[in-house]
Amino acid sequence: MNFTVNEPIKLFDQLDGYGGIHNVLGLGDPHVVKIQNQWWMFIGGFQTNFKNNVFTASLPEGKTLSSNEWRITTKSGNPSMANPIVENSKKGSWDYFGFHTPFYASGIDANGDIVERVYYTGRGSRKVVDNTSPYSIGLIEKRGGVWQRHPTPVLVGTTESINVLEPKVSYIEGKWRMWYVTTRQETGKKGTPQYSVKYVESDDGLHNWSQPKTLFTEDENFYDATVHKSNRGGYEMAVCRSTNLYGRQPFPKQGLWLLEGSKPNGDRENWSRVPELILDCDEGLEWYRNGIGYPNGYYGESEHNQDTLYLFFTGLHQKRNWLTISLSKLIKRELPPFPSPFYFTIGKVELKRNNSPL
Template sequence: MSFTPSPLIAEPIWDMLGSRMPRGVLGLSDPDVHLIDGRWVMFIGGFSATFRNRLYRARLPVGAEPGHAGWMLDRHPITPDPPKGSWDAGGMHTPSYVPPHKGRDARIYYAGRASARHYGEGSAYAIGVLTRGVRGEWLRRDVPALAGWPGRASVLEPLVVAVESGYRMWFLATPHEVAPGEQPDFELHVADSVDGIEWEPARRFATTEEGFFDNAVYRTPQGWEMMLARGTNLHGTTPYPSQGLWLMRATRPSPDRADWSVPQRLLDTDVAGIPSWMGRGVCGPSVVPWSDGRRVVFLTGTHDIGPWWQAARFRMVHSRRLPVTSPYFLATGAIDVSI
């Protein structure tokens, strides 16, 4: 299957080096966008002003079409912080919403961090799930839904879709999050579940050599598509695998790689002229497909910028404010492509 992407139209929604961030958060990443009760809703991970990783919700006005403008972030996270000492006490990331299915309420899957370390050896992630309470609140479970294994101790970046047999999850399996100077060791795996709580043994879907970090799986008028990202070069490591987005197609959301077309490059973020906010790559794609071939892709990029003083100069020029001290600077935005 072949396609010809249109010229890139890219705009940030929230940018750590932009003119403003929503009140109470320092950064936002990994958007997950859905039409819920006639209104576009985004679930997203956020780094709060109190230095906690939390899950948030943003919404567009009723009747607005999804794009980069108009999103309003709720002030409070969607669920309280995990208790101290719990498996996800280090923070909650990467939400993946699944609507009600087969008589079961909606779910939000997420990556939870147990360790104090965000990346490098000693960092540890597992995947959890939020379920709805009797008042509609989001409730976390005391145990993860999916954990790592020897050699790949961290699992994160869940993407869950409802299927006829129940639920299907693609996720990243890695020894740990990449530290400065390291090369990524990423594999995508896939697992099935009847009830979305207890998961069957996973199998590998994409190899380390391919290097995919996360994905989006969504229905189109022609079948199903999978958009894949290799992550971002958070720490500016040189050399580093080429970054961007790739696309595959299938007739159904199959767990079998052979049922999907060969990945084709949709976006190359290493070429000249790419906006700074995605200059070190993109991750966390969430796609809204239109019947006319347009795709609105929500994603997170890492600024192609050096030390903090360079970031400070960049932000002072654009907004006359100093940035928060950070080893890297993220932006969440939307790109429009026609396929």
């Protein structure tokens, strides 16, 4: 695809804190979308109650994706508290322990009404990895200006692979289209990652999903797969692998890849035979050296940046030792981070498409 890749920049870093916000311990999995005349970012956040929820950040109205002036949405009258779009579900619910990997989509429902939705991965296990209860996919829907959680999952796993997660949903050409991940178990400190990426579609985004098509097999081990419109017609897909949370070796290669396709579907033959490596984590900055997750983005909207692809993603720090990190912070008279087995950063990379012939 012939891009010039600028050095990625950090937007929100768990090691640096969140500017006085105290009710979230970590933020990741950003989905960026334009709603009316403003760019919004839907983010998964790990709270001080040890549950995950969905938060937002935004650019000032009218600013373009070249801006880095993102601000986390806080509760009215309390700038130290990030504002979740809904409350966590009640005890005993299938997603009681949190809402992960939010992805916003707007489209037409079964009644012909325009709806806004945030699809997410629901967690029913105390464990984020090596989970004891399956992950399923649910949604939060906005009606009358109020976000409301749909009570039941919209997609569940199978007996062969009980977990479904990482939903990437777009309403395109009259269909709700979902690219998602399936696995036997979310991999932790042990075990081999076993992920496949599948595709389904539905008329209403709730029911009657099509028979899943496998886009990437376990042998390829890709994880997130997000589709955006190309500035040259057709579509592009950004993919990554599951991040190397614990710095294990050996582990599947970490990076960010792009593919091209003429249609927004799950047919492997529609997409580039060989994904193009855009960011190689082995050669990258420390804050994404242990992996990239959740890439998604858009081309610029104006004439001067229409050939620039802005991709947002989660970066996983290579540094993991809390004592070492805390000491370096204290030396610089900075507060140490909350103790965590790993640390996330939300970042952005700009890719400038070269117009010269290949």
